[in-house]
Amino acid sequence: MSAAPLRVAITGASGRMGRMLIEAVLAAPDCVLSAALDRPGSPALGQDVGLLLGQQTGVHISDDVRAGLSRSDVLIDFTRPEGTLQHLALCAELGVKAVVGTTGFTPEEKSEITRLAQRTAIVMAPNMSVGVNVVLKLLETAARALNEGYDIEVIEAHHRHKVDAPSGTALQMGEVVAQALGRDLKQCGVFAREGVTGERDPSSIGFATIRGGSIIGDHTVMFASMEERIEITHKSSSRATYAQGSLRAARFLASQSSGLFDMSDVLGTR
Numbered sequence: 001m002s003a004a005p006l007r008v009a010i011t012g013a014s015g016r017m018g019r020m021l022i023e024a025v026l027a028a029p030d031c032v033l034s035a036a037l038d039r040p041g042s043p044a045l046g047q048d049v050g051l052l053l054g055q056q057t058g059v060h061i062s063d064d065v066r067a068g069l070s071r072s073d074v075l076i077d078f079t080r081p082e083g084t085l086q087h088l089a090l091c092a093e094l095g096v097k098a099v100v101g102t103t104g105f106t107p108e109e110k111s112e113i114t115r116l117a118q119r120t121a122i123v124m125a126p127n128m129s130v131g132v133n134v135v136l137k138l139l140e141t142a143a144r145a146l147n148e149g150y151d152i153e154v155i156e157a158h159h160r161h162k163v164d165a166p167s168g169t170a171l172q173m174g175e176v177v178a179q180a181l182g183r184d185l186k187q188c189g190v191f192a193r194e195g196v197t198g199e200r201d202p203s204s205i206g207f208a209t210i211r212g213g214s215i216i217g218d219h220t221v222m223f224a225s226m227e228e229r230i231e232i233t234h235k236s237s238s239r240a241t242y243a244q245g246s247l248r249a250a251r252f253l254a255s256q257s258s259g260l261f262d263m264s265d266v267l268g269t270r
């Protein structure tokens with residue numbers, strides 16, 4: 001007998017990631033789209049989610065998050081920090097699991113998510129692509145080997161609509177490198193340079209942000225010495241990579257009851 005399909009709810013349904021996730025869920029044979037949710041006042045409310053895909057699905061975008069979650073096993077949320085926190089509080093109350101792709105959380109908001117994960121299972125990652133999560137492992141190895149004489153800079157580029165900087169992925173890359181080197185990113189991260197900055201502090205990890213056009217998401221970590229330069233780069237060419245990773249995370253959660261996980265748990269690379 002085949003297992004019951006995973007009932008997946010999507011918040012931010014009309015957003016860039018929301019639309020990509022809906023397409024991925026509709027195409028997944030083991031999943032069913034149980035709810036497509038947007039916030040009150042969204043012009044998308046009432047639309048059949050298949051409208052943009054040229055098909056009728058019978059699932060209409062709604063702002064009734066509680067009702068949508070009540071008929072779901074897992075929520076996939078790519079919205080904004082304040083929206084995600086509201087959605088997670090409802091997930092914890094209703095026993096619905098959650099995959100969080102939203103970035104830009106404050107340390108306090110992250111602590112709140114850790115608390116909510118005592119009541120339901122949550123996967124949270126600033127980048128759901130398998131490729132980026134492999135790159136995080138490469139960075140750990142590179143940082144350990146290049147621990148002296150190399151200046152480390154993280155460069156990221158995204159589309160003109162992105163609202164947070166540096167990207168969540170760039171920050172995670174910085175954290176992985178800092179941890180491998182026994183540094184604290186809060187102390188050594190340099191997020192802006194202008195005017196007479198003085199010479200570069202060798203223990204710093206610099207960040208540079210580019211915003212423009214339709215760039216989906218590029219990240220490079222540069223290790224620069226006086227003799228050579230190593231650059232580890234990941235470039236996304238479609239948001240489908242984030243949607244597919246999110247579905248892997250949703251399937252992983254089916255066997256978890258509580259706790260906060262990341263993509264290394266999902267991919268078994270921890």
Ligand SMILES: NC(=O)C1=CN([C@@H]2O[C@H](COP(=O)(O)OP(=O)(O)OC[C@H]3O[C@@H](n4cnc5c(N)ncnc54)[C@H](OP(=O)(O)O)[C@@H]3O)[C@@H](O)[C@H]2O)C=CC1
Pocket residue numbers: 011012013014015016017018038039042078079080082083084100101102103104125126127128129168242
């Ligand atoms: N982890 C990963 O792999 C990835 C993470 N991201 C992150 O996902 C998030 C969304 O990105 P993207 O899809 O490009 O953004 P969009 O702006 O295209 O979509 C955001 C969606 O969330 C809704 N929303 C905004 N604020 C709230 C709120 N307070 N409550 C409920 N819903 C809200 C928006 O509704 P409205 O239109 O009404 O404002 C919209 O539907 C960002 O934080 C981004 O960094 C993106 C790609 C990959």
Ligand SMILES: O=C(O)C1=N[C@H](C(=O)O)C[C@H](O)C1
Pocket residue numbers: 103126127158162166167168169170216217218
């Ligand atoms: O906003 C985006 O688009 C993306 N956000 C994530 C981030 O902040 O790292 C992931 C990806 O780079 C796309």
